[in-house]
Amino acid sequence: MAELRGGIDLGGTKIQTAIVEPGGKVLGEARRPTPTSGGPQDVADAMAASLRESAQAAGVETASLQGVGVGSPGDVEEATGVVSGARNLPGWDGSFGLGEALSEALGTDVRVGNDVQVGVEAEFRLGAGREFESVLGVFWGTGVGGGLVLDGKPWLGRGAAGEIGHMVVKRNGAQCPCGRKGCMEAYAGRSAMEAEARRRHEDGEKTDLFKLMDKHDKPRLTSGIWERALDRNDHLAEDLIHRAIGALGTGVASAVNLLDIEAVILGGGLGERFGQRFMEPLMREMRKHLFLDDNPPAVRVATLGDLGGAIGASLLFDR
Ligand SMILES: [Zn+2]
Numbered sequence: 454m455a456e457l458r459g460g461i462d463l464g465g466t467k468i469q470t471a472i473v474e475p476g477g478k479v480l481g482e483a484r485r486p487t488p489t490s491g492g493p494q495d496v497a498d499a500m501a502a503s504l505r506e507s508a509q510a511a512g513v514e515t516a517s518l519q520g521v522g523v524g525s526p527g528d529v530e531e532a533t534g535v536v537s538g539a540r541n542l543p544g545w546d547g548s549f550g551l552g553e554a555l556s557e558a559l560g561t562d563v564r565v566g567n568d569v570q571v572g573v574e575a576e577f578r579l580g581a582g583r584e585f586e587s588v589l590g591v592f593w594g595t596g597v598g599g600g601l602v603l604d605g606k607p608w609l610g611r612g613a614a615g616e617i618g619h620m621v622v623k624r625n626g627a628q629c630p631c632g633r634k635g636c637m638e639a640y641a642g643r644s645a646m647e648a649e650a651r652r653r654h655e656d657g658e659k660t661d662l663f664k665l666m667d668k669h670d671k672p673r674l675t676s677g678i679w680e681r682a683l684d685r686n687d688h689l690a691e692d693l694i695h696r697a698i699g700a701l702g703t704g705v706a707s708a709v710n711l712l713d714i715e716a717v718i719l720g721g722g723l724g725e726r727f728g729q730r731f732m733e734p735l736m737r738e739m740r741k742h743l744f745l746d747d748n749p750p751a752v753r754v755a756t757l758g759d760l761g762g763a764i765g766a767s768l769l770f771d772r
Pocket of ligand 1: 634
């Protein structure tokens with residue numbers, strides 16, 4: 454059983470864990486909410502507990518695993534497993550030795566990678582990107598994350614490559630959650646879209662978005678709420694989604710002009726929900742900016758779903 458790996462996807466709202474065979478088959482899984490108070494050690498404790506639960510479901514001991522891979526938000530130093538500035542997580546503005554803490558708790562080797570990058574590698578190896586050698590992953594969710602595989606190898610740059618969400622699509626444009634202006638994420642990220650919807654609603658534009666949010670007891674405008682609003686032809690929702698698609702098409706086409714990758718994999722909460730529905734307008738927007746507009750890359754929607762991040766994290770042991 455020494456070849457089994459653990460995978461942990463650390464998200465802002467939930468921790469998803471799995472026990473995974475080298476080929477990607479999941480033998481046991483568990484999930485729990487990400488702690489909203491305390492600090493990094495509390496998050497690490499919850500991660501370890503969830504991984505133990507997965508191991509129990511798979512009938513193995515964590516110490517017998519080849520190792521445990523982690524996909525983490527924030528700035529990840531792969532060599533040391535130190536994670537810094539994971540601002541969606543409680544008390545995590547500074548640096549924390551996540552790899553070391555988990556290794557101690559689980560009694561096995563731990564490797565930490567960037568959450569979006571490992572998700573893209575999972576799609577590349579086992580999902581929507583299987584038939585390609587070079588892919589750009591675009592994870593359209595709360596923010597817009599990205600990851601790159603070039604000629605079959607992950608491209609990490611100096612550690613921070615793939616930040617497609619912060620491609621500038623408009624100089625001095627809308628305010629981005631990153632503090633800069635005009636980034637793709639400032640138009641397409643779910644939290645930026647929600648902020649813009651709120652501003653316009655307060656300025657008197659009519660929309661059912663916030664009524665739907667309250668009715669379905671959601672703390673924010675989830676991808677499901679956006680979908681409901683679109684289904685009832687909510688004008689503001691349609692306008693903001695098309696604004697997002699415009700920004701995505703512009704930013705992704707710019708990246709394609711530079712890299713000429715074979716395929717773009719669209720993932721994330723909004724990407725998986727709306728990728729098919731808005732494929733036509735997205736391709737149209739991309740073509741406007743593609744230097745080779747008669748030869749666009751394939752655009753595919755991610756196929757691994759909720760477990761993709763945890764499976765991708767386990768693949769850190771194949772790098
Ligand atoms: Zn930005």
